[in-house]
Amino acid sequence: MSASQMIANRHTFFGRGSLRELLPLLSADPQPTLLFCGRSFLAGDAWAALENDLTPLLVGHEIVSHEASPVEIDAWVDRWRGRAQRVVAIGGGSVLDAAKAFAALSQHPLNTLRYLEKVGDTAVTGATLPLIAIPTTAGTGSEVTQNAVVTDKTDNKVKASLRHPAFVPQVAILDPDLLRGAPDHVLACCAIDAFTHLFEAYLSAKGNLFTRQMALNGMRSFITAWPRLNSDDEAGDIAREQMMMASWLGGLSLSMAGLGVIHGIAGELGAIKDYHHGEVCGRLLLPFLEISGKSDHPQQQALMSDLANTLFPAFTLPPARLLAEWLKENAIVPFWQTPQTLTQAEVSWILARSNSKNALVTYSEEQQRAMLEAAYDIV
Incomplete structure (x- = not known):
């Protein structure tokens, strides 16, 4: 390493x-x-x-x-x-x-x-x-x-x-x-981008103890902040402070360890569509968690277990499912429910260029297609 x-x-x-x-x-x-x-x-x-x-x-x-x-x-x-x-x-x-x-x-x-x-x-x-x-x-x-x-x-x-x-x-x-008064959709989509940076860096093949501890610290801040980002009170002020920290730590984490398949797809999608980058990452994160929950990669399994133990002590659900459900239940706006479309031609164009980046697992074109089809209405 x-x-x-x-x-x-x-x-x-x-x-x-x-x-x-x-x-x-x-x-x-x-x-x-x-x-x-x-x-x-x-x-x-x-x-x-x-x-x-x-x-x-x-x-x-x-x-x-x-x-x-x-x-x-x-x-x-x-x-x-x-x-x-x-x-x-x-x-x-x-x-x-x-x-x-x-x-x-x-x-x-x-x-x-x-x-x-x-x-x-x-x-x-x-x-x-x-x-x-x-x-x-x-x-x-x-x-x-x-x-x-x-x-x-x-x-x-x-x-x-x-x-x-x-x-x-x-x-x-x-x-x-400076985050005060931002629209809920902007707050949520930017925040899920920060989380995706932290999460993918945490699961990166280039990661080590130093980078993963930094990413975990950022995800702790995210978990504290995610449900209260738009609160106009002391809890909201604390949440926005925690999310600013999570974003900064996410930038450090991705710079050291790199990102994974979510950004491997999102970067190509962003070259042809005007969709908010953070929303793209958030939409792809949810089906990624479903796919990763079925993975038998031993290191990824161990890292997901450690993540769940750190963020959700005494958890009972499988880690990937737990994380997906918690994110959806605690979001200030369900951005993933608003219909967005991709054409078949756009999906093919994206998949011809996307990759798994630094993920521990190399995701097949079929798996990447499944992520896109779960995240978008394909017309």
């Missing part, structure tokens, strides 16, 4: 109200700073409180409304190369990934597609602008990962990453109060 390596933020601020650390950080080292954010942030209370003091410290801002495409990243680089010397990203995973991609490619001479995994022909270097990452959702863990996800749904139909250890943001500010 190979050694695991953890590469994390140089500085991580955690806790309710920690967004207040942003202004002193920028003021202590004045330099031209570009903000990446979503429209919802600019319409919210946090921006209203920051705007007067933050605006003089910025050279401008870019709005990110979806997973960034190579064309969009190239346009940002053309507009801001040489003008921006630092980047601040405040938003969900798509915002953070877009900012990470811009920060890196503004320091590279070629266009995005030349460096992109799966389709590129040139390796990235570690050159990147300093980046402060501030998540407003708890799901992707992008604030602590080495990769920036880029999606091209037009010419190349690919969802892939720009990846280098130097792309981990230097600073992360994890303020659970």
